[in-house]
Amino acid sequence: MxxxxxxxxxxxxxxxxxxxxxxxxxxxxxxxxxxxxxxRGIHREMYRKQPWTMRQYAGFGNPADTNQRFKxxxxxxxxxxxxxxxxxxxxxxxSDDPLAEGEIGRVGMxxxxxxxxxxxxxxxxxxxxxxxxxxxxxxxILIAMYLAMAEKRGYDIKELRGTAQNDILKExxxxxxxxxxxxxxxxxxxxxxxxxxxxxxxxxxxxxxxYHIRESGATPAQEMAYAFSIAKAYADDxxxxxxxxxxxxxxxxxxxxIFGNIFEQxxxxxxxxxxxxxxxxxxxxxxxxxxxxxRMIAAGGGGGLTFEQPEVNIVRxxxxxxxxxxxxTQTMALCSYDxxxxxxxxxxxxxxLRTMQLLIEEMGLTETVDPLAGSxxxxxxxxxxxxxxxxxMAETDAQGGIVKMVSEGTIQAKVSAQAYQMQRKIESGEFPxxxxxxxxxxxxxxxxVEFHPYNEDDAxxxxxxxxxxxxxxxxxxxxxxxxxxxxxxxxxxxxMPALVDAVKAYASVGxxxxxxxxxxxxxxxxxxx
Amino acid sequence: xxxxxxxxKVLLGKPGLDGHDQGAKVVAxxxxxxxxxxxxxxxxxxxxxxxxxxxxxxxxxxxxSSMAGSHIPFCRKLKPLLEANGLDDKLWVIGxxxxxxxxxxxxELGFKGxxxxxxxxxxxxxxxxxxxx
Numbered sequence: 331m332x333x334x335x336x337x338x339x340x341x342x343x344x345x346x347x348x349x350x351x352x353x354x355x356x357x358x359x360x361x362x363x364x365x366x367x368x369x370r371g372i373h374r375e376m377y378r379k380q381p382w383t384m385r386q387y388a389g390f391g392n393p394a395d396t397n398q399r400f401k402x403x404x405x406x407x408x409x410x411x412x413x414x415x416x417x418x419x420x421x422x423x424x425s426d427d428p429l430a431e432g433e434i435g436r437v438g439m440x441x442x443x444x445x446x447x448x449x450x451x452x453x454x455x456x457x458x459x460x461x462x463x464x465x466x467x468x469x470x471i472l473i474a475m476y477l478a479m480a481e482k483r484g485y486d487i488k489e490l491r492g493t494a495q496n497d498i499l500k501e502x503x504x505x506x507x508x509x510x511x512x513x514x515x516x517x518x519x520x521x522x523x524x525x526x527x528x529x530x531x532x533x534x535x536x537x538x539x540x541y542h543i544r545e546s547g548a549t550p551a552q553e554m555a556y557a558f559s560i561a562k563a564y565a566d567d568x569x570x571x572x573x574x575x576x577x578x579x580x581x582x583x584x585x586x587x588i589f590g591n592i593f594e595q596x597x598x599x600x601x602x603x604x605x606x607x608x609x610x611x612x613x614x615x616x617x618x619x620x621x622x623x624x625r626m627i628a629a630g631g632g633g634g635l636t637f638e639q640p641e642v643n644i645v646r647x648x649x650x651x652x653x654x655x656x657x658x659t660q661t662m663a664l665c666s667y668d669x670x671x672x673x674x675x676x677x678x679x680x681x682x683l684r685t686m687q688l689l690i691e692e693m694g695l696t697e698t699v700d701p702l703a704g705s706x707x708x709x710x711x712x713x714x715x716x717x718x719x720x721x722x723m724a725e726t727d728a729q730g731g732i733v734k735m736v737s738e739g740t741i742q743a744k745v746s747a748q749a750y751q752m753q754r755k756i757e758s759g760e761f762p763x764x765x766x767x768x769x770x771x772x773x774x775x776x777x778x779v780e781f782h783p784y785n786e787d788d789a790x791x792x793x794x795x796x797x798x799x800x801x802x803x804x805x806x807x808x809x810x811x812x813x814x815x816x817x818x819x820x821x822x823x824x825x826m827p828a829l830v831d832a833v834k835a836y837a838s839v840g841x842x843x844x845x846x847x848x849x850x851x852x853x854x855x856x857x858x859x
Numbered sequence: 860x861x862x863x864x865x866x867x868k869v870l871l872g873k874p875g876l877d878g879h880d881q882g883a884k885v886v887a888x889x890x891x892x893x894x895x896x897x898x899x900x901x902x903x904x905x906x907x908x909x910x911x912x913x914x915x916x917x918x919x920x921x922x923x924s925s926m927a928g929s930h931i932p933f934c935r936k937l938k939p940l941l942e943a944n945g946l947d948d949k950l951w952v953i954g955x956x957x958x959x960x961x962x963x964x965x966x967e968l969g970f971k972g973x974x975x976x977x978x979x980x981x982x983x984x985x986x987x988x989x990x991x992x
Contacts, residue, residue, distance in 0.1 A: 418876065423876075431932065437928065504879075504881065506877070506878015506880060545881065547881060637977035638977055672958070746881065749884065750884070781960075784928065857900075
């Protein structure tokens with residue numbers, strides 16, 4: 331019989347029995363849902379009380395274009411928003427920056443000032459629809475902007491919910507929207523955690539992403555282990571500032587990937603929940619259950635989708651959604667079937683939404699908590715995945731810790747070497763991929779993919795709008811706010827209060843970023859692979 | 860000395876602001892395994908930077924990896940810079956998320972090798988070996 335090893339490097343047996351569960355550590359870490367160590371789920375009733383939030387990644391063109399798409403998704407039953415920003419916004423450039431040319435509104439919406447946020451979220455009830463901002467390098471600025479916008483709309487910031495991705499360490503590993511060097515980047519994350527703990531205690535300022543590390547070539551076990559090490563780096567920074575763990579740990583969240591082997595994935599999440607709870611309780615002395623919860627979005631799956639036979643990706647997406655539901659996620663989103671070609675059209679985004687709704691309405695996935703618990707296979711693999719994650723975290727510590735490894739580029743080199751090996755395995759047929767290395771269509775038919783149109787005129791409109799705001803705003807007030815921002819950054823004070831004031835004065839993303847670059851400098855990428 | 864007598868030297872650039880470099884790094888490794896010397900630029904290169912590095916490093920091949928859709932405006936700016944630096948006799952190659960309807964425009968902009976998502980690593984390296992003389 332051929333030996334089977336899963337992607338995380340664990341052997342998969344043809345049969346599991348009670349003896350395997352016992353040999354792998356038994357049922358000690360299983361427990362009850364809603365109770366430590368939360369392996370079975372962070373809430374007792376899970377989806378019986380409330381199904382997962384559905385939060386498709388969306389945004390393109392101008393804020394007005396994106397506002398329309400948001401409303402379309404909400405009208406189709408979406409229960410949260412996940413905002414895509416264009417690349418200039420993500421790396422802190424204004425729309426009229428020469429480097430932004432050709433990129434405005436292309437992969438997300440363009441944001442320059444508070445005015446743009448006012449338009450993007452116009453008519454959306456921010457109490458009913460929580461908003462997740464996929465922003466990292468410029469996260470402190472965009473969080474300040476979101477809080478200012480909500481306050482202006484009359485919401486009580488103390489009660490405001492929402493999430494920012496704001497996980498800069500993973501941007502150095504994959505995705506690449508860094509701006510500042512590693513150390514000040516971590517400090518900025520700390521500033522947002524500290525500020526929100528006091529001013530916006532229900533807001534989630536960080537969503538640590540194993541997701542993109544996995545997309546960059548990490549195994550499922552590495553995905554979790556590296557994300558936990560990164561989350562610990564942020565927690566350590568907050569603790570150094572004197573914040574007690576129970577005052578901020580409950581507002582940390584996670585973003586993980588869902589492509590791959592169904593059982594390996596589900597066990598990854600169950601194992602990760604137990605491990606994170608254990609880390610928080612035993613290493614950090616957390617006492618509140620909420621501080622030990624692995625709150626997550628289990629989403630996407632882009633790395634598993636294929637360019638070939640794109641319509642088959644609809645089916646892959648359905649299996650990935652099943653993984654996410656069986657994993658006890660809080661939030662779900664799917665990459666659309668045309669992901670390898672384009673950003674989603676209304677049509678493909680709606681198919682993703684319907685895929686998740688099917689699981690809730692027709693397939694019974696919300697009826698019973700953690701339905702795979704007690705399976706000899708699932709409990710054994712959960713134990714083994716947890717052990718694997720612990721080993722990887724110990725290795726990371728032994729090599730000087732995640733911050734050092736990211737700064738030196740050693741994690742980047744490791745995962746990109748793995749990505750290369752995987753690509754070779756796919757090309758040789760050793761790692762089967764339907765439509766790619768087996769069951770290919772002899773004659774590729776015309777792909778039923780409709781491209782999302784890019785409107786060249788959006789850039790002109792956005793630049794004109796920015797210039798109008800610069801002419802109309804109180805520039806003395808802007809300059810005063812920017813001077814304070816620079817001063818606070820240089821003096822090591824928390825920059826969030828100054829950012830909130832600058833945002834309210836309609837300072838632009840590019841102007842605020844420039845002040846911070848003047849103090850912090852720019853990241854120099856180590857070329858290692 | 861001609862390229863057939865020495866190692867083929869390839870510039871692999873990440874144009875524009877996009878940070879998705881998994882594909883670029885995979886292709887860079889494939890090129891190194893094929894025996895090429897690879898100069899990988901890292902992220903966020905402007906057309907001016909690509910042209911300058913290509914000139915300074917005296918490469919045989921100028922290759923780009925583009926994932927976020929800005930390949931046409933970028934290559935429109937790059938073409939005159941490469942020509943002004945006398946680099947139009949080099950092999951220009953581009954890969955990544957390149958919709959079929961853009962391939963003709965890329966060819967007209969001087970890109971002889973076009974490798975959209977789904978291309979095989981060996982197809983890229985064999986093309987380069989065949990075309991570099």
